[in-house]
Amino acid sequence: MSEEHYNEGESLKKVSGLYKDWFLDYASYVILDRAIPSVFDGFKPVQRRIMHSMRELEDGRYNKVANIVGNTMKYHPHGDASITDAMVQIGQKELLIDTQGNWGNIFTGDSAAAARYIEARLTPFALEVVFNPKTTHWVKSYDGRNNEPVDLPVKFPLLLAQGVEGIGVGLSTKILPHNFNELIAASIAHLKGRKFELYPDFLTGGLLDVSEYNDGERGGKVRARAKIIHKEKNTLSITELPYGKNTGDLIDSIVKATEKGKIKIKKIEDNTSSKVEILIHLHNDVSPDRTIDALYAFTDCQVSISPNACVIVGDKPMFLSVSEILRMNTDHTVGLLKRELEIELDELQESWHFASLERIFIENRIYHDIEEVKSWDEVLSTIETGLKPHTGHLLRAVTQEDIVKLTEIRIKRISRFDLDKFKETIASLEEKIAQCKFHLENLISYAIEYYTRIQKKYGKDKIRRTELRVFDTIDATKVAVANEKFYVNREEGFIGTSLRKDEYLFDCSDIDDIIVFRRDGTMKVVKVEGKTFVGKDILHVGIWKKGDQRTVYNMIYREGKEGPYYMKRFAVTAVTRNTDYALASEMKGSSVLYFSANPNGEAEIVSVLLKPNPRVRKSRMDVDFSELAIKGRSARGNLVTKYAVKKVELKEEGVSTLAPRKIWFDEKVRRLNVEGRGVLLGTFKGDDKILTVTDQGEARLVNFDLSNRFDDQYLILEKWHPEQPLGCVYFDGEKGIYYIKRFILENNFSTQSFMPSQHAKSFIEAVFVGNGVQAELVYSKEKGKEKDNDIIAVDEFIAVKGIKAIGNQLTKHKIRSVELHYPQESLVESGSEQILSEPEAENSDLPDEGIIGNLFEE
DSSP states (O other): OOHHHHHHHHHHHHHHHHHHHHHHHHHHHHIIIIISOBTTTOOOHHHHHHHHHHHHHOSSSOEEHHHHHHHHTTTOOSOHHHHHHHHHHHHHTTSSEEEESOOOOTTTOOOOOOTTTOEEEEOHHHHHHTOOGGGOOEEEOTTSSSEEESSOOOOSOHHHHHOEEEEOSSOEEEEOOBOHHHHHHHHHHHHTTOOOOOOBOOTTOOEEEOTTOGGGOTTOOEEEEOEEEEEETTEEEEEEOOTTOOHHHHHHHHHHHHHTTSSOOSEEEEOOSSSOOEEEEOOTTSOHHHHHHHHHHHSTTEEEEOOBOEEEETTEEEEOOHHHHHHHHHHHHHHHHHHHHHHHHHHHHHHHHHHHHHHHHHHTTGGGGGSSOOSHHHHHHHHHHHHGGGOTTSSSOOOHHHHHHHHTOOHHHHHTOOHHHHHHHHHHHHHHHHHHHHHHHTHHHHHHHHHHHHHHHHOTTOOOOSEEOOOOOOOHHHHSOOOEEEEEETTTTEEESSOTTSEEEEEEOTTOEEEEEETTSEEEEEEOOSOEEOOSSEEEEEEEOTTOOSOEEEEEEESTTTOOEEEEEEOOOOOOTTOOEESSOSSTTOEEEEEEEETTOEEEEEEEEEOOOTTOSOOEEEEEGGGSOEEOTTOOOEEEESSOEEEEEEEEEEEEOSOOEEEEEETTTTEEESSOOSEEEEEEOTTOOEEEEOTTSEEEEEOOOTTOBOOSOOSEEEEOOTTSOEEEEEEETTTTEEEEEEEOOOTTOSEEEOOOOOOTTOEEEEEEESSSOEEEEEEOOBTTBOOOOEEEEHHHHOOOBOTTOOOEEEESSOEEEEEEEOOGGGGSOSSOOBOOOSSSOOOOBOOOOOBOSOTTOO
16 A cells, blocks of 8 residues: 555544544533533523623613623623524513513514613512522633633522523423412422422413423423404404414414415404404304314414423433422522521621620730730730630631731721620621521521512512413314315216316315215215216215214115115214225125215105016005114115115105204313213204303303304303393492392394493392392401391392393392302203214203303302
8 A cells, every 4th residue: 555545544534533522522512501401590501601791790770782792702602693692582581681672572573673772681580599609619711711600509490480492412402481480389399398280381371281291301292372362253363372483473374374275364463562462354154263273273373392301410411300300499499598508607607706806805905915016926926815815705716817807907996896886796696697507407498488588579470371271172174164166077986176177066175084975885985185086976975074973874775786675874983084885785786776965864755666566566655764773884774675666756855863962061171062071061952052141241142063162251151041031140330239130131142231330340240040049148247247148039039121121229238249049940951852862862851951150260
């Protein structure tokens, strides 16, 4: 090998080794010094350096952010832009930095003004909780010119309060912010040895489902939703945002979903300033409740967040849970408090020691002994000799440093020495020393008192902003707007959205499933596509919903080429897509003579015409499908005839044979369901309604569509019985009197207000439905005296009047509460309805159960 080639190989070998070492060094640097926060103070290095720099510049006044950034560059070896961005992020969290000027908007995503235009200073909370140079461990900065903290001595679970997000080399972290007061409560619970639970809380508010939070560990997730309210008839309003999204993100996602046809809206207005308000205007034919579900299903109004609590512990990254982080923070705080007490005790004892030395030095006139002494060493030895007879009670031995400090006492101070004042000072020091020792002996109690004081001082406005709620699962196929026109070519066997020259069937969404029945008695379910071959001789094409038991298919078919004729009724609740299912018979030549699809289980009457046959006297027979039980799709069915059939004709349209639907209300997700979750509202037929009554005196009727939303707080939510009167007890703020009224709601209303008084101090105390109600009045104390409760039979006290009536005066006394007592029979629906099971009918008499009284009151 030539020398040239040898040198080239040697050089390459060395470079590869360098790359390996350099990459490990770089990865360690990014993880430890840039991306991942410390578990103890909750800061990334740049954030820690910003806080240290602000404390260094702190004088009580605002500093230009540009000045703070410039000062921080003494400690942080990166550009000013990264420091400014990190500082703005801290400032927007409203905890550590008191901001002035345009610091951006977390709602709209608007960026902050330039660093030279905005100002900042530390908050009182930061000054009290984050800093203490006496308990800080210091190291040299990157250039060796300054000292910077390894960790700031933060006496609070700051990491969980602010949250953090960062990406390193092969590692990432995402810790969600939590509520200030809830963190303190959890820390106190940990110190007391009790269990606690912590859930995220966001400045942007919104709704949050934490059922899969998994204590913030890897593998868990939360679902965050925007808060959407039905503001007016055709207007929705987004008033709070999901975490990590701003109004621009939301509007962009809504526009994209609209362009794709997932949702149907008229226009969007963004009125956000200090509060979020995005108005979504709908067309008159669009359901607001269904649109809300569609917004959650197809836009950023609902997001899934996966936490990943990776933190630096010592000098290593670790994956922890939120509870583990809080325990470590709390234990670290106890350690810091202990260290502060120990330092304070040492300082107090030193003060007591020198004060005692000073008294000995002055009272015993030792300063006179050094008047004739000429050398410094003789001065020190003379003072030491003079002190020896009087130092037996001191806490430690007298040092040369103590003697030097005695020589520095001014003559003026010696001449004005006041023994009584000195004794007061010593007594005060001894009292503080005793208190300090007591706190050290009862350190946990001291830490609890510290947390309690911090909460009282800084936690008044730190209320929870994000509402915790269990979310309902939204079926996207049920809320998607029908944005595609669907066509069929029956002869050639094609279906799809691109066959515009063929037969139009219906509008559907592009995520729907399509069910197809053919004349040979086979069935198939496919996805919506431009053009799909499903087989020739198509009988029926429709939209298929998984688990749909109310759509019933009626069919008459021939078994084989010359076999008997059968009829059957069946529902299709579950299938495998793109699979052929034999509904008639697998015998070759089987065919369907009659088929109908019935969305509400209708059962018609058909006439079967037989071909001429000398053995058959009657060539026409009527078949009533309502006499058939609804069975599985693979069932053979009932025999119609063994003789040849000429044709089948519809004789009479059918009516539904299915039961009235049993509807439940799930209080956790505040939605209706038919699966038996929550409180049974009753059995509902086509025209039945649900009555809701708010504490503002507004009654509303809605249908029992499962897509309806009930996010508001209701005093009453139950099945509506038009004949039952509604009553309320209310306080007239103008007159200062309680009234009671009873009235019948008008038929077929949508929304009615029954509160007579619009005075600002007026309010509704209680609402009730039905007859035979008794109202127990629980009075408040007046002039220190208690008044016995009164029980009023409402029916006897007041008659049913008009909805606009003021009612009768109930009492002038102050009422603490009104307790309603219902007769047992009022909970049972008069004329019990027959409840039939689905899909097969069974007779069962069940009462309706309404939700009566203060359903949502906390």
